[in-house]
Amino acid sequence: MTDRAFQDYYPDPLSYCYGCGRLNEQGLKIKSYWDGEETVARFHPKPYHTAMPGYVYGGLIASLIDCHGTGTAAAAAYRAQGRPMDTAPPLRFVTASLHVDYLRPTPLGVPLEVRGRVKEIKGRKVVVSATVAANGEICAQGEVVAVQMPEHLLKDDKR
Amino acid sequence: MTDRAFQDYYPDPLSYCYGCGRLNEQGLKIKSYWDGEETVARFHPKPYHTAMPGYVYGGLIASLIDCHGTGTAAAAAYRAQGRPMDTAPPLRFVTASLHVDYLRPTPLGVPLEVRGRVKEIKGRKVVVSATVAANGEICAQGEVVAVQMPEHLLKDDKR
Numbered sequence: 001m002t003d004r005a006f007q008d009y010y011p012d013p014l015s016y017c018y019g020c021g022r023l024n025e026q027g028l029k030i031k032s033y034w035d036g037e038e039t040v041a042r043f044h045p046k047p048y049h050t051a052m053p054g055y056v057y058g059g060l061i062a063s064l065i066d067c068h069g070t071g072t073a074a075a076a077a078y079r080a081q082g083r084p085m086d087t088a089p090p091l092r093f094v095t096a097s098l099h100v101d102y103l104r105p106t107p108l109g110v111p112l113e114v115r116g117r118v119k120e121i122k123g124r125k126v127v128v129s130a131t132v133a134a135n136g137e138i139c140a141q142g143e144v145v146a147v148q149m150p151e152h153l154l155k156d157d158k159r
Numbered sequence: 160m161t162d163r164a165f166q167d168y169y170p171d172p173l174s175y176c177y178g179c180g181r182l183n184e185q186g187l188k189i190k191s192y193w194d195g196e197e198t199v200a201r202f203h204p205k206p207y208h209t210a211m212p213g214y215v216y217g218g219l220i221a222s223l224i225d226c227h228g229t230g231t232a233a234a235a236a237y238r239a240q241g242r243p244m245d246t247a248p249p250l251r252f253v254t255a256s257l258h259v260d261y262l263r264p265t266p267l268g269v270p271l272e273v274r275g276r277v278k279e280i281k282g283r284k285v286v287v288s289a290t291v292a293a294n295g296e297i298c299a300q301g302e303v304v305a306v307q308m309p310e311h312l313l314k315d316d317k318r
């Protein structure tokens with residue numbers, strides 16, 4: 001793992017994502033890294049990220065898979081082009097579809113480990129599968145179909 | 160539509176969901192209602208619920224579909240049993256799987272309308288399809304497979 005997360009390379013105007021933008025003060029600030037051929041993000045839910053008492057909210061788990069998925073897609077696209085993430089032009093991905101299977105209740109109060117694997121890179125599309133584990137046990141698994149953001153949105157700053 | 164949302168009938172110990180619990184002070188407090196054979200929830204994202212600038216965060220959209228889906232599942236299960244939601248025993252659902260297709264960027268700054276339709280009720284399982292619209296245009300569609308919460312969790316209060 002390196003010190004700088006995938007999301008830390010996103011251009012400033014695209015760094016306000018509630019899930020993973022480093023400039024969104026209220027956001028979750030999800031951070032993803034390479035770990036060999038897989039990617040990993042670690043996240044400690046807040047006490048109020050409750051589903052039922054003692055367990056993590058499913059919408060948060062979906063958010064972790066979503067942002068880790070698009071982050072992994074971006075990192076994989078740079079890697080496929082053989083260039084580091086701080087080189088131009090920027091590659092940023094949005095979610096076309098998100099699927100999550102909740103395998104068991106995810107305990108609240110421990111760090112979660114999100115792991116991503118690139119299933120497919122084809123043109124502007126990257127498919128990433130992901131798991132979310134607590135205490136070493138996989139509690140949810142999912143898939144993100146990410147597509148490269150259109151260039152006009154990369155230049156757009158409506159913030 | 161009635162004044163009381165599906166989520167307002169959830170027993171107190173199960174009303175701390177970050178998405179829709181009426182007792183979660185930090186939560187989103189998603190509220191769902193019948194509207195004929197469909198269900199509806201209206202939600203106004205906060206300015207910080209950003210994906211890219213000017214658009215709504217996909218994880219929030221997933222959360223809306225998730226909680227509106229499980230709420231719709233509960234309401235549909237009561238309706239199928241021919242009894243009001245304030246009668247015992249309580250029926251509360253959790254998400255087994257969640258799928259979201261993001262059809263177009265969802266504009267930030269306007270109220271969102273989430274609509275649910277019951278696709279299937281079978282045993283302890285309810286399948287709900289949902290759409291999320293902004294300015295009358297559907298921006299995302301999804302599906303929730305909800306399963307009735309095991310009785311031991313209904314009695315458990317780990318909060």
